[in-house]
Amino acid sequence: MDSTEVAIDSTKVKKVDAIKLNWVPNYKEALKRAKKEKKAVLIYFTGSDWCEPCKVLDRDLFHTEKFKTLSDNDLVLLEVDSPRRQDLLSQDKISENLYLKRKFKIKSFPALIILNYRGRKIAEKRGYILTEYYYPFIQSAIYK
Structure with missing residues (x-):
């Protein structure tokens, strides 16, 4: 496993290229x-x-053990x-992604939206910020 360590908030976060997050295939499955x-x-x-x-x-965020642990436990x-390369996705996924971009009024990237299981938005962060600031944002939303 190829890895490096990065200092974040005076702690070390191990970045691992082989991290596999548990992404769900679609919106309906995510809510379920x-x-x-x-x-x-x-x-x-x-x-x-x-x-x-x-x-x-x-x-810097999604390929860290710290995020993997957080997501496995709470997200x-x-x-x-x-x-830009439309051949990277199926036509169904392209359609769903366009629907979700319209639903949440996404006009720029990256954007993170946190929802409850009913699909109600509880937090959002649009645009890029320093990676270490994503953890308090995510934790404050999920531990409300």
Whole structure:
């Protein structure tokens, strides 16, 4: 496993390239799983193949053991990708992603929306901020 350590909030967070998060395939499944597991849904809006801040967020937040632990314990994850290369997604996924972008009025990336299991928005963060600030944002939303 290839890894490096990064200092965040005077603690070390291990970044691991081989981290596999449990992303759910669609919005309906995310809400269903959130209700069953009593978790919040984190929707990550990204432009995976062109958005540079999204690539940084993906690498520095989503590929850490700290985030993996947090998400496994407290979140259902849904990625809503808007790649320039449309062949990266199925037509159904493209349609669902367009619907979700309209529903949550997403005009720029990255954006994180946190929902309860009923689909009610409880928090949002639009645009890129320093990676270490995402943890308090996420934790304050899910532990309300």
